[in-house]
Amino acid sequence: MSLVVVANREPLRQERGRWVPAVGGLATALLPVLERRGGTWVAWGEKEADAVPRLAHPPEAPRFTVRRLHVPAREVTGSYHGMANRVLWPLAHYFLERVELRRAFYAAYQATNRRFAEAVLEEWTDPATPVWVHDYHLMLVPALLRAARPGARIGFFWHIPWPPPEVWQVLPWTRQLLEGVLGADLVGLHTPEYVANFLATCRTLPGAVVDGQRVRWQGRTIRVEAHPIGIDTARFAQWAAEPRVRERARRIRRMAGTPLVVVGVDRLDYTKGIPERLAAWERLFERYPQWLGQVTLYQIAVPSRTRLPSYRLLKRLVDEQVGRINGAYMRDGWVPVHYLYRAFTPRELTAFYLAADAALVTPLRDGMNLVAQEYAWVTENGVLILSSLAGAASVLPEAVAVNPFDVDGLADTLHEVLASLADEPGRRRWDARRAALKERVAALDVHRWAERFLASLEGSPVTLAGASPG
Ligand code: GDG
Numbered sequence: 001m002s003l004v005v006v007a008n009r010e011p012l013r014q015e016r017g018r019w020v021p022a023v024g025g026l027a028t029a030l031l032p033v034l035e036r037r038g039g040t041w042v043a044w045g046e047k048e049a050d051a052v053p054r055l056a057h058p059p060e061a062p063r064f065t066v067r068r069l070h071v072p073a074r075e076v077t078g079s080y081h082g083m084a085n086r087v088l089w090p091l092a093h094y095f096l097e098r099v100e101l102r103r104a105f106y107a108a109y110q111a112t113n114r115r116f117a118e119a120v121l122e123e124w125t126d127p128a129t130p131v132w133v134h135d136y137h138l139m140l141v142p143a144l145l146r147a148a149r150p151g152a153r154i155g156f157f158w159h160i161p162w163p164p165p166e167v168w169q170v171l172p173w174t175r176q177l178l179e180g181v182l183g184a185d186l187v188g189l190h191t192p193e194y195v196a197n198f199l200a201t202c203r204t205l206p207g208a209v210v211d212g213q214r215v216r217w218q219g220r221t222i223r224v225e226a227h228p229i230g231i232d233t234a235r236f237a238q239w240a241a242e243p244r245v246r247e248r249a250r251r252i253r254r255m256a257g258t259p260l261v262v263v264g265v266d267r268l269d270y271t272k273g274i275p276e277r278l279a280a281w282e283r284l285f286e287r288y289p290q291w292l293g294q295v296t297l298y299q300i301a302v303p304s305r306t307r308l309p310s311y312r313l314l315k316r317l318v319d320e321q322v323g324r325i326n327g328a329y330m331r332d333g334w335v336p337v338h339y340l341y342r343a344f345t346p347r348e349l350t351a352f353y354l355a356a357d358a359a360l361v362t363p364l365r366d367g368m369n370l371v372a373q374e375y376a377w378v379t380e381n382g383v384l385i386l387s388s389l390a391g392a393a394s395v396l397p398e399a400v401a402v403n404p405f406d407v408d409g410l411a412d413t414l415h416e417v418l419a420s421l422a423d424e425p426g427r428r429r430w431d432a433r434r435a436a437l438k439e440r441v442a443a444l445d446v447h448r449w450a451e452r453f454l455a456s457l458e459g460s461p462v463t464l465a466g467a468s469p470g
Contacts, residue, residue: 113140
């Protein structure tokens with residue numbers, strides 16, 4: 001049966017005049033589902049949505065449609081750059097001092113959410129077709145759809161952390177946002193902790209009754225479930241086996257010129273803990289100078305949200321920090337931090353994963369963190385050092401857990417891990433944990449994630465009296 005997907009980002013991008021699948025978890029997970037079932041993906045058409053409001057894909061034998069919404073630039077500023085990225089993003093990641101409460105942001109967010117809901121209703125010809133809405137940009141959409149189609153099957157997935165109700169108290173619009181989400185039949189989050197926080201937040205909503213993992217609200221029952229997202233394991237395995245990717249990995253190691261190589265891959269975002277990680281790298285050399293000239297860090301920082309002043313400030317901070325560390329410790333051709341501020345293809349990232357003896361994935365908060373899974377999956381002899389504040393920590397218990405705020409602790413852990421990699425018996429000590437992590441990542445695969453969520457959504461009884469199940 002067909003499917004309607006609703007997400008801020010569109011799943012196709014233009015490459016030399018052709019529309020090709022976008023890189024990234026959601027497109028990877030849901031395009032095959034849409035190709036199989038047929039249906040529509042409704043998204044903000046960032047560029048030229050007026051000229052190309054609708055795309056049939058693939059063009060030669062269309063299997064599904066992309067409906068590209070035009071959102072006026074001023075509204076994008078308020079709803080996307082404002083409410084989504086300056087209010088909900090910092091709030092959900094516990095950065096309360098960064099939350100910028102402005103009425104105009106919320107007004108624009110309401111308008112954009114209404115625009116999305118109207119477009120969905122135009123595309124959604126068969127009311128029996130389930131609708132799957134994604135993420136913090138579109139919290140009001142489920143209830144808007146529910147009002148128009150009381151018997152419909154609606155799912156909602158939240159990709160970032162769901163903090164406890166004390167955090168939501170900061171927001172003047174929590175009640176409206178929560179009511180928006182509760183328009184869905186099934187709410188998915190990455191971890192049981194986020195599910196518990198979501199249910200606790202629902203308890204603060206007058207009239208809502210929480211019963212186990214269900215919320216009774218306005219005569220309906222909403223189920224709340226943990227569905228941890230995964231990666232496209234088949235494609236990463238394929239990339240990791242390609243000779244040119246493996247050759248590139250060898251070049252990366254040669255370029256470093258040190259016995260050991262460590263990698264970090266993140267969007268340049270304040271939630272990712274990059275300054276703290278670099279501080280720990282610096283502390284490592286202060287406290288354990290035996291590592292000078294012995295280990296190199298490749299830090300990939302993908303430019304992100306560069307319109308926002310806080311992200312530009314972060315970039316300056318990181319630039320300075322890298323300059324200071326390299327200025328202080330660089331010698332005889334050795335560069336302690338290779339800092340790469342640009343985007344890479346997934347193949348290039350795979351080469352870095354293959355090249356690295358360890359990965360530092362140390363976000364201060366993260367819904368899941370797919371880089372952790374990608375590294376654990378691709379590496380053949382490496383160690384994953386993972387923040388216990390990432391959702392990934394709850395699904396990858398064999399990783400080396402660290403507190404990303406504790407710079408000294410992180411430096412000590414790095415020292416211990418690097419020391420263990422100095423000889424063969426030490427390296428082999430990690431084999432069992434590495435194998436266990438690979439099994440975990442295989443089980444989380446993103447295609448299975450989509451199937452599991454949809455199976456649960458479609459298995460859910462429609463609770464409205466008189467409504468027929470879809
Ligand atoms: C949000 C949540 C949650 C990296 N560099 C490039 C590039 N990447 C890819 C990685 C990885 C993805 O981007 C990043 O995913 P993360 O999960 O690490 O982080 P967010 O972007 O913050 O994603 C997060 C996720 O949603 C899914 O629910 O896990 O917690 O914050 O796959 O390989 N991709 C391209 N160029 C790069 O330079 N194309």
